Amino acid sequence: MLLRYLLAVPTRSSIRRNTIGVCVAILGFGSSGAVFGDSMVPAPVAELHLELRPRLCTVRGDEEVCSARVEARWNSTVGQSLCLVIRARPQIIHCWTQRREGAFAADVSFQEDLLVELRDTDLQHTMASASVRVIHQATEYRRKRRRPWSLFD
Amino acid sequence: MPVPSFLRIMIPVAISLSCAVADAQSGCQPATEECDSIGTWYFSVSVGAGFLTNPLASGTSIPLIVIPHVSYRGKRLFVDDLEVGVTLSESTRHSFSLIASPGYDRAFFYREDLQNVFVGADINGAAVPYGLTPTQKPKVTVFAGPEWTFQYEGIAGQLNWLYDVTGRSGGSEIRAALRAPLLETHGLLYISSGFTWKSAAVVNYYYGVATQYSPGSSLDPFVKLGYSLPLSPRWRFTAFARYERLSRAISDSPIVSDQYAAAVFAGCTYAF
Numbered sequence: 001m002l003l004r005y006l007l008a009v010p011t012r013s014s015i016r017r018n019t020i021g022v023c024v025a026i027l028g029f030g031s032s033g034a035v036f037g038d039s040m041v042p043a044p045v046a047e048l049h050l051e052l053r054p055r056l057c058t059v060r061g062d063e064e065v066c067s068a069r070v071e072a073r074w075n076s077t078v079g080q081s082l083c084l085v086i087r088a089r090p091q092i093i094h095c096w097t098q099r100r101e102g103a104f105a106a107d108v109s110f111q112e113d114l115l116v117e118l119r120d121t122d123l124q125h126t127m128a129s130a131s132v133r134v135i136h137q138a139t140e141y142r143r144k145r146r147r148p149w150s151l152f153d
Numbered sequence: 154m155p156v157p158s159f160l161r162i163m164i165p166v167a168i169s170l171s172c173a174v175a176d177a178q179s180g181c182q183p184a185t186e187e188c189d190s191i192g193t194w195y196f197s198v199s200v201g202a203g204f205l206t207n208p209l210a211s212g213t214s215i216p217l218i219v220i221p222h223v224s225y226r227g228k229r230l231f232v233d234d235l236e237v238g239v240t241l242s243e244s245t246r247h248s249f250s251l252i253a254s255p256g257y258d259r260a261f262f263y264r265e266d267l268q269n270v271f272v273g274a275d276i277n278g279a280a281v282p283y284g285l286t287p288t289q290k291p292k293v294t295v296f297a298g299p300e301w302t303f304q305y306e307g308i309a310g311q312l313n314w315l316y317d318v319t320g321r322s323g324g325s326e327i328r329a330a331l332r333a334p335l336l337e338t339h340g341l342l343y344i345s346s347g348f349t350w351k352s353a354a355v356v357n358y359y360y361g362v363a364t365q366y367s368p369g370s371s372l373d374p375f376v377k378l379g380y381s382l383p384l385s386p387r388w389r390f391t392a393f394a395r396y397e398r399l400s401r402a403i404s405d406s407p408i409v410s411d412q413y414a415a416a417v418f419a420g421c422t423y424a425f
Contacts, residue, residue, distance in 0.1 A: 139190050139191075140190070140191040140192075140228070141181040141182075141183050141188035141189065141190055141191065142181055142188060142189050142191055142226050142228075142240075142243065143181045143187070143188060143189075143243070143245075143248070143304065144187045144188065144189055145224075145226075145231060145233060145248070145302065146302055146304060146309035146310075146311065146332065147233065147236075147302075147311055147330075148309050148310065148311050148330035148331060148332035148345040148347060149311050149313070149328045149329065149330035149345075149347050149349075150233075151205070151395060151416060152199070152220060152222065152234070153332070153345070
């Protein structure tokens with residue numbers, strides 16, 4: 001990740017983003033033990049945590065759709081302005097301004113893993129993501145029991 | 154209580170079969186074959202007009218009007234109306250199971266017998282015998298034992314060897330039948346034929362009369378012609394006619410007047 005930011009050739013539109021990225025990367029190293037001068041006081045690293053319920057949805061066969069009320073909860077160590085986006089449902093979006101936590105729920109039908117992201121308010125950067133996994137249980141079949149002796153077979 | 158000889162034979166056979174073929178699967182392909190999904194209950198009801206004749210003297214025919222059906226398929230357990238079973242081995246053509254099934258003859262004696270539920274309205278629901286009362290009023294019997302079914306090129310076969318585990322008759326039954334398609338277009342015209350063999354103990358339990366009549370075993374062949382036409386994914390037209398010839402062991406009984414038991418039905422079946 002650090003190399004990506006350091007080696008990327010900045011374009012006019014990406015300068016601001018990459019600058020932030022490098023800062024975040026350096027701060028990240030700082031928090032994990034990089035040496036700073038005594039005069040440098042690193043800003044607190046924002047820890048962002050996103051949790052979804054349910055985490056799994058089990059459907060039988062390949063045809064069935066998982067319909068569930070998906071609840072998303074997030075919290076952060078610092079106040080942030082974020083938007084929650086469901087990747088496969090771009091019409092579902094919910095934003096918060098300078099909050100340290102938030103919750104949102106939506107009824108969603110989906111057949112594949114449902115990816116939920118927390119992005120910045122420009123919707124450009126994904127700050128955290130989580131997904132509801134869809135487990136397809138193969139439907140097993142048995143041959144019908146034939147009862148030719150029976151009156152009603 | 155001593156273990157009946159029947160069970161002394163069957164228990165080791167069942168365990169051996171179960172161990173030897175525990176992983177056998179039918180490999181049913183739902184797109185091409187008639188399959189049930191495992192873990193599913195199936196409910197349907199047939200509504201129409203028909204009757205089952207009653208061979209007992211002074212017995213009246215049993216109306217067939219509303220006939221519910223329920224079945225369940227587990228990985229090994231299954232339920233088909235009043236029959237339950239456990240499949241020990243299953244392949245694409247063969248299936249070996251242990252089943253428990255009621256003794257069907259009691260339906261001739263009592264309207265409120267479970268087999269007659271829904272097929273006709275009973276005015277007072279009392280246990281009124283249809284015909285002359287034999288030496289003892291037949292109680293509910295349950296027969297249990299191995300079943301072999303097979304399917305080959307549209308022909309289905311069934312062979313049951315069942316023992317009265319309730320101990321009321323102390324006898325056994327063999328039920329065997331084949332079913333073959335005659336004409337298959339949009340609907341299916343088929344024929345079934347088979348027989349029921351009842352040991353002397355079973356025949357005597359139902360049709361014997363104390364000091365007057367002690368019958369031997371019976372062999373009762375039957376033939377059935379049926380037609381099934383799908384009308385929609387849930388509706389199906391069903392019709393059949395079945396004729397069973399009763400052996401002398403049964404028809405010679407003083408409480409029996411007919412030498413046959415026949416059934417006809419035509420109606421529609423709705424699958425829920």
